[in-house]
Amino acid sequence: MQPEIIDAALPEPTDRVESFRRDYRSRHVGDSYQGHLHLGFTIVTCLLVIIVCLMQLDGVSARELLTIPITFLYANLVEYFGHRGPMHHPWKGLRLIFERHVVQHHRFFRDDAMAFDDSRDFKAVLFPPVLIVFYLVGFALPAGLLLAWLTSPNTAYLFAATAVAYFLNYELLHFAYHTRQGSWIGRLPLMSRLRRLHTLHHRPDLMQKYNFNITYPIGDWLFGTLFRRTDRANVRRR
Numbered sequence: 001m002q003p004e005i006i007d008a009a010l011p012e013p014t015d016r017v018e019s020f021r022r023d024y025r026s027r028h029v030g031d032s033y034q035g036h037l038h039l040g041f042t043i044v045t046c047l048l049v050i051i052v053c054l055m056q057l058d059g060v061s062a063r064e065l066l067t068i069p070i071t072f073l074y075a076n077l078v079e080y081f082g083h084r085g086p087m088h089h090p091w092k093g094l095r096l097i098f099e100r101h102v103v104q105h106h107r108f109f110r111d112d113a114m115a116f117d118d119s120r121d122f123k124a125v126l127f128p129p130v131l132i133v134f135y136l137v138g139f140a141l142p143a144g145l146l147l148a149w150l151t152s153p154n155t156a157y158l159f160a161a162t163a164v165a166y167f168l169n170y171e172l173l174h175f176a177y178h179t180r181q182g183s184w185i186g187r188l189p190l191m192s193r194l195r196r197l198h199t200l201h202h203r204p205d206l207m208q209k210y211n212f213n214i215t216y217p218i219g220d221w222l223f224g225t226l227f228r229r230t231d232r233a234n235v236r237r238r
Contacts, residue, residue: 054157075162176188
Protein backbone atom coordinates (compact mmCIF):
# COMPACT_ATOMS: atom_id res chain seq x y z
CA MET A 1 0.00 0.00 0.00
CA GLN A 2 1.40 3.38 -0.98
CA PRO A 3 1.67 6.15 1.63
CA GLU A 4 -1.15 8.65 1.42
CA ILE A 5 0.05 11.87 -0.21
CA ILE A 6 -2.13 14.91 0.15
CA ASP A 7 -3.19 16.36 -3.18
CA ALA A 8 -2.40 20.07 -3.10
CA ALA A 9 -4.69 20.97 -5.99
CA LEU A 10 -8.19 20.62 -4.52
CA PRO A 11 -9.67 22.22 -2.51
CA GLU A 12 -7.91 25.28 -1.02
CA PRO A 13 -5.13 24.08 1.33
CA THR A 14 -5.97 26.29 4.31
CA ASP A 15 -9.65 25.26 4.15
CA ARG A 16 -8.66 21.60 4.17
CA VAL A 17 -6.30 22.12 7.08
CA GLU A 18 -8.95 23.83 9.17
CA SER A 19 -11.47 21.11 8.39
CA PHE A 20 -9.01 18.39 9.36
CA ARG A 21 -8.02 20.21 12.56
CA ARG A 22 -11.62 20.42 13.73
CA ASP A 23 -12.09 16.71 13.06
CA TYR A 24 -8.78 15.79 14.74
CA ARG A 25 -9.62 17.77 17.88
CA SER A 26 -13.04 16.17 18.19
CA ARG A 27 -11.64 12.66 17.71
CA HIS A 28 -8.26 12.73 19.46
CA VAL A 29 -8.11 15.60 21.97
CA GLY A 30 -10.15 14.84 25.08
CA ASP A 31 -11.70 17.45 27.33
CA SER A 32 -9.17 16.71 30.06
CA TYR A 33 -6.12 17.21 27.84
CA GLN A 34 -3.78 19.98 28.99
CA GLY A 35 -1.13 20.90 26.45
CA HIS A 36 1.12 22.72 28.89
CA LEU A 37 1.08 19.73 31.25
CA HIS A 38 2.02 17.48 28.32
CA LEU A 39 4.93 19.76 27.41
CA GLY A 40 5.94 20.05 31.06
CA PHE A 41 5.90 16.27 31.54
CA THR A 42 8.21 15.85 28.55
CA ILE A 43 10.69 18.46 29.76
CA VAL A 44 10.72 17.52 33.44
CA THR A 45 10.95 13.75 32.84
CA CYS A 46 13.84 14.10 30.42
CA LEU A 47 15.72 16.58 32.61
CA LEU A 48 15.36 14.34 35.65
CA VAL A 49 16.78 11.36 33.77
CA ILE A 50 19.68 13.45 32.44
CA ILE A 51 20.50 14.84 35.90
CA VAL A 52 20.36 11.41 37.55
CA CYS A 53 22.71 10.00 34.88
CA LEU A 54 25.20 12.85 35.22
CA MET A 55 25.23 12.52 39.00
CA GLN A 56 26.42 8.92 38.65
CA LEU A 57 29.57 9.83 36.72
CA ASP A 58 32.87 9.27 38.47
CA GLY A 59 36.32 9.97 37.08
CA VAL A 60 35.29 10.18 33.44
CA SER A 61 38.17 9.61 31.03
CA ALA A 62 38.72 11.39 27.72
CA ARG A 63 37.97 8.13 25.93
CA GLU A 64 34.65 7.78 27.73
CA LEU A 65 33.74 11.36 26.75
CA LEU A 66 33.79 10.26 23.12
CA THR A 67 30.48 8.59 23.95
CA ILE A 68 28.80 12.00 23.68
CA PRO A 69 29.56 12.82 20.00
CA ILE A 70 29.16 9.18 18.96
CA THR A 71 25.74 8.97 20.62
CA PHE A 72 24.75 12.32 19.11
CA LEU A 73 25.57 11.11 15.59
CA TYR A 74 23.86 7.77 16.23
CA ALA A 75 20.71 9.52 17.48
CA ASN A 76 20.70 11.83 14.47
CA LEU A 77 20.80 8.87 12.09
CA VAL A 78 18.11 7.02 14.06
CA GLU A 79 15.97 10.14 13.75
CA TYR A 80 16.67 10.32 10.03
CA PHE A 81 15.98 6.68 9.15
CA GLY A 82 13.04 6.45 11.52
CA HIS A 83 11.45 9.48 9.91
CA ARG A 84 12.30 8.49 6.35
CA GLY A 85 11.21 4.89 6.96
CA PRO A 86 8.26 3.88 9.17
CA MET A 87 7.05 7.43 9.83
CA HIS A 88 6.50 7.96 6.08
CA HIS A 89 5.80 4.41 4.94
CA PRO A 90 3.20 1.98 6.33
CA TRP A 91 5.57 -0.79 7.39
CA LYS A 92 4.00 -3.96 8.70
CA GLY A 93 3.65 -3.80 12.47
CA LEU A 94 4.44 -0.09 12.55
CA ARG A 95 1.33 1.20 10.79
CA LEU A 96 0.34 3.27 13.83
CA ILE A 97 3.50 5.38 13.50
CA PHE A 98 2.68 6.11 9.87
CA GLU A 99 -0.94 6.95 10.71
CA ARG A 100 0.08 9.35 13.47
CA HIS A 101 2.72 11.08 11.37
CA VAL A 102 1.57 11.24 7.75
CA VAL A 103 -2.18 10.80 8.08
CA GLN A 104 -2.50 13.06 11.14
CA HIS A 105 0.52 15.32 11.69
CA HIS A 106 1.09 16.21 8.04
CA ARG A 107 -2.59 17.01 7.56
CA PHE A 108 -2.73 19.07 10.72
CA PHE A 109 0.32 21.09 9.65
CA ARG A 110 1.08 22.09 6.06
CA ASP A 111 3.85 24.37 4.84
CA ASP A 112 1.25 27.16 4.52
CA ALA A 113 -0.31 26.43 7.94
CA MET A 114 2.54 25.43 10.26
CA ALA A 115 1.51 27.05 13.54
CA PHE A 116 -0.79 25.48 16.12
CA ASP A 117 -3.73 27.59 17.28
CA ASP A 118 -3.57 26.98 21.03
CA SER A 119 -2.15 24.63 23.67
CA ARG A 120 -4.68 21.88 22.89
CA ASP A 121 -2.95 21.47 19.55
CA PHE A 122 0.28 20.44 21.31
CA LYS A 123 -0.99 16.87 21.07
CA ALA A 124 -0.46 16.97 17.31
CA VAL A 125 3.24 17.81 17.82
CA LEU A 126 4.55 16.14 20.98
CA PHE A 127 5.12 12.43 21.49
CA PRO A 128 2.52 10.87 23.81
CA PRO A 129 3.77 10.43 27.40
CA VAL A 130 3.42 6.65 27.09
CA LEU A 131 5.88 6.65 24.18
CA ILE A 132 8.32 8.76 26.18
CA VAL A 133 8.23 6.20 28.99
CA PHE A 134 8.61 3.41 26.41
CA TYR A 135 11.63 5.19 24.89
CA LEU A 136 13.28 5.51 28.30
CA VAL A 137 12.47 2.01 29.56
CA GLY A 138 12.49 0.09 26.28
CA PHE A 139 15.48 1.72 24.58
CA ALA A 140 17.71 3.91 26.76
CA LEU A 141 17.74 1.56 29.77
CA PRO A 142 18.55 -1.72 27.94
CA ALA A 143 21.16 -0.01 25.76
CA GLY A 144 22.71 1.59 28.81
CA LEU A 145 22.87 -1.73 30.68
CA LEU A 146 24.49 -3.39 27.67
CA LEU A 147 27.10 -0.62 27.42
CA ALA A 148 27.81 -0.83 31.14
CA TRP A 149 28.50 -4.56 30.73
CA LEU A 150 30.60 -4.16 27.57
CA THR A 151 32.51 -1.01 28.49
CA SER A 152 32.05 0.96 31.71
CA PRO A 153 29.30 2.52 33.86
CA ASN A 154 30.48 6.00 32.85
CA THR A 155 29.99 5.15 29.17
CA ALA A 156 26.50 3.85 29.89
CA TYR A 157 25.47 6.94 31.84
CA LEU A 158 26.92 9.26 29.21
CA PHE A 159 25.07 7.36 26.50
CA ALA A 160 21.75 7.52 28.37
CA ALA A 161 22.15 11.21 29.25
CA THR A 162 23.07 12.14 25.66
CA ALA A 163 20.31 10.02 24.11
CA VAL A 164 17.66 11.52 26.38
CA ALA A 165 19.05 15.03 25.85
CA TYR A 166 18.86 14.48 22.10
CA PHE A 167 15.26 13.31 22.40
CA LEU A 168 14.37 16.41 24.44
CA ASN A 169 16.17 18.57 21.89
CA TYR A 170 14.13 16.88 19.15
CA GLU A 171 10.85 17.54 20.94
CA LEU A 172 11.62 21.19 21.71
CA LEU A 173 12.87 22.00 18.22
CA HIS A 174 9.88 20.32 16.60
CA PHE A 175 7.61 22.20 18.98
CA ALA A 176 9.36 25.47 18.09
CA TYR A 177 8.87 24.91 14.36
CA HIS A 178 5.11 24.89 14.90
CA THR A 179 4.90 28.10 16.92
CA ARG A 180 3.79 31.30 15.23
CA GLN A 181 6.26 32.89 12.85
CA GLY A 182 6.63 36.11 14.83
CA SER A 183 7.15 34.47 18.23
CA TRP A 184 10.37 34.98 20.21
CA ILE A 185 11.24 31.35 19.59
CA GLY A 186 11.51 32.02 15.88
CA ARG A 187 14.14 34.68 16.55
CA LEU A 188 16.55 32.32 18.32
CA PRO A 189 19.95 31.76 16.62
CA LEU A 190 19.77 29.25 13.72
CA MET A 191 16.06 28.73 14.37
CA SER A 192 14.95 30.38 11.14
CA ARG A 193 17.14 28.07 9.04
CA LEU A 194 16.09 24.88 10.78
CA ARG A 195 12.47 25.99 10.76
CA ARG A 196 12.62 26.67 7.02
CA LEU A 197 13.91 23.14 6.34
CA HIS A 198 11.07 21.60 8.32
CA THR A 199 8.52 23.87 6.67
CA LEU A 200 9.70 22.64 3.27
CA HIS A 201 9.31 19.06 4.51
CA HIS A 202 5.64 19.84 5.20
CA ARG A 203 4.99 20.63 1.56
CA PRO A 204 2.89 17.67 0.34
CA ASP A 205 4.98 17.32 -2.82
CA LEU A 206 8.27 17.25 -0.89
CA MET A 207 7.50 15.37 2.30
CA GLN A 208 8.27 11.89 0.92
CA LYS A 209 11.60 12.99 -0.55
CA TYR A 210 13.42 15.64 1.47
CA ASN A 211 14.40 17.02 4.88
CA PHE A 212 13.81 14.02 7.12
CA ASN A 213 15.98 15.29 9.96
CA ILE A 214 13.86 17.20 12.46
CA THR A 215 16.86 18.57 14.33
CA TYR A 216 20.14 19.01 12.47
CA PRO A 217 20.32 17.95 8.81
CA ILE A 218 23.30 15.61 9.14
CA GLY A 219 21.50 12.54 7.80
CA ASP A 220 19.89 14.56 5.00
CA TRP A 221 23.31 15.91 4.00
CA LEU A 222 24.93 12.47 4.08
CA PHE A 223 22.21 10.74 2.05
CA GLY A 224 21.35 13.46 -0.44
CA THR A 225 17.88 14.39 0.81
CA LEU A 226 18.63 17.94 1.97
CA PHE A 227 16.45 20.51 0.21
CA ARG A 228 17.07 24.21 0.91
CA ARG A 229 15.35 26.10 -1.89
CA THR A 230 12.31 28.18 -1.00
CA ASP A 231 11.35 29.21 -4.54
CA ARG A 232 8.19 27.21 -5.23
CA ALA A 233 8.85 27.43 -8.97
CA ASN A 234 11.91 25.19 -8.52
CA VAL A 235 9.83 22.18 -7.57
CA ARG A 236 6.46 21.57 -9.18
CA ARG A 237 3.61 20.85 -6.81
CA ARG A 238 1.57 17.82 -7.82
